[in-house]
Amino acid sequence: MVLLGRILRTILSAALISALCSAVAAEEKRGPITNLPLPRYVSLKAPKANVRRGPSSTHRIDWVFTRRNMPLQITAEYQHWRRVRDIEGAGGWVHYSLLSGVRTVIVQADMLPLKARPAENTPVTANLELGVIARLEECTINWCKLNAGGYKGWTPKDHLWGVMPDEIRD
Known part of the structure; x- marks a missing residue:
């Protein structure tokens, strides 16, 4: 009978741990630099912003955003760079100084x-x-x-x- 009790406690403990792990996984992902939620929305502060292939000024510019206040979705962070995407799904890396927390x-x-x-x-x-x-x-x-x-x-x-x-x- 004691053995059965231990087995039941072990099963219940495993179920509780599994439930807690699932709850933690369900929490939103946070950026490693800002600790803000990912993904999240911001807007383009500058009238023009280079969108780069990688998170540094040495990476190739793929295109340029030219619409000030345009909403962008941040999907990743690396040092002073944020990976963003626009309404059409186009994206890349933009320096954080070109972005604003003002929501549009x-x-x-x-x-x-x-x-x-x-x-x-x-x-x-x-x-x-x-x-x-x-x-x-x-x-x-x-x-x-x-x-x-x-x-x-x-x-x-x-x-x-x-x-x-x-x-x-x-």
């Missing part, structure tokens, strides 16, 4: 209505064209408040690139 999004629907409040049956304050870059203010689970060209309002989150689907911002 790109509108992915033409004539996207901005609403006075985060609800379908509220007045429209403006309509945003496809490709407009807007400053991200607040987000609920389904809606985000934007500021674009002086117009402010709420729009469904699923029409925006530059915000995580489960992200909530106050």
Whole structure:
């Protein structure tokens, strides 16, 4: 009977350890330099930024981002370099000094209505064209408040690139 008790405790301990390991693995990945979540969104601070093949100024420039305030997703960190990708999936390494923590999004629907409040049956304050870059203010689970060209309002989150689907911002 004592042996059976020990076996059951061993099995329960193994199950508990397995559950804890799964919970730790489910936690979000963090950058080794900043300890911030990966992936995460930032915006392009500079009017022009070289996108390099690797994380140093000696690596080849693959292309140049030329749209200031464009949202970018950081997927990796190495010293002063951040691996980023844009809305089209194009990416590479950019020096961190060219990036900003100011959050922006790109509108992915033409004539996207901005609403006075985060609800379908509220007045429209403006309509945003496809490709407009807007400053991200607040987000609920389904809606985000934007500021674009002086117009402010709420729009469904699923029409925006530059915000995580489960992200909530106050």
